[in-house]
Amino acid sequence: MSKELSYTIEEVSQLLKVSKLTLYDLVKKGELPAFRVGRQMRIDAKDLDIYINSQKVNQNTKFYASEQENHRNHTKDPYNIVISGQDLVLDILGKYIEKSSPYKPLRSFTGSLNSLISMYNGECDIVSLHLFDGETRDYNLPYIKKILVGHEYILLNLLSRKAGFYVRKGNPLKLTAWSDLNRKDIKMVNREKGSGARVLLDEQLRINNISSREIKGYDHEESSHLSVASAVSSGLADVGVGIEKAAKIVGVDFVPLVTERYDLVILKTPQSEQLIGAVKDILSSKQFQAEIHSLGDYDISQTGKIIYETY
Incomplete structure (x- = not known):
């Protein structure tokens, strides 16, 4: 893949056939690098390739798998948080959180009930509800x-x-x-x-x-x-x-x-x-x-x- 190529969270979700909240959780944990352009999160194609390759199972590479796990634990950033919901006020809240605290908000535009279930599964930090x-x-x-x-x-x-x-x-x-x-x-x-x-x-x-x-x-x-x-x-x-x-x-x-x-x-x-x-x-x-x-x-x-x- 070209080094210049990058994907939105939505595009990666479609490519990997997983939910967007699963991807936000990987980004939050530092397992999948991402960057922001305005409100939008993007993932470099090369970083996606690295992540996919790191997840491939190989019976003869137990040491490599152990090293990968150590790397994940080392790179996990507790200050990456996911705010879930669709109202534009949540974008303003994220802006204030970023300005006044060490947290780095990511936005998930998911409905209330699905977001609440994702919070139960450890995939969201702030969930908006109506x-x-x-x-x-x-x-x-x-x-x-x-x-x-x-x-x-x-x-x-x-x-x-x-x-x-x-x-x-x-x-x-x-x-x-x-x-x-x-x-x-x-x-x-x-x-x-x-x-x-x-x-x-x-x-x-x-x-x-x-x-x-x-x-x-x-x-x-x-x-x-x-x-x-x-x-x-x-x-x-x-x-x-x-x-x-x-x-x-x-x-x-x-x-x-x-x-x-x-x-x-x-x-x-x-x-x-x-x-x-x-x-x-x-x-x-x-x-x-x-x-x-x-x-x-x-x-x-x-x-x-x-x-x-x-x-």
């Missing part, structure tokens, strides 16, 4: 208690924001409530399984006794708020579920239905004590809050509040 529970009408904590079993953690509020329907300009089909999804004259676009928007939709369908099998377009999945809003804007769908900010960016109308609490969860370990302190300081700082407030469409009245903490 998971609605229809039984308790609460956000995030019911899911955390079920998934992060055996772990100690802290749950901090990042912000609150509106979620609802993306509809075409003027809302020609007059879609105003979850029950409207049961109409036969509409086609929706959905989010991928494991995303907070998908969980919100499925919980609301259950509460309103609507069968997903009866909804035209339920199986049409997109992987971000922006792509859902764009599908509505282009006429591929009549309605989609997402957050207000994306509607304004794409240029579709927005029908607010809920105010969702968008939180951060961090595992409590001796190694993460400094990280938790840095995040708490950033969230409570007037400068950070003012920058988030200036973006519009975000409620920062609880930003930095400890929602829940295990001891």
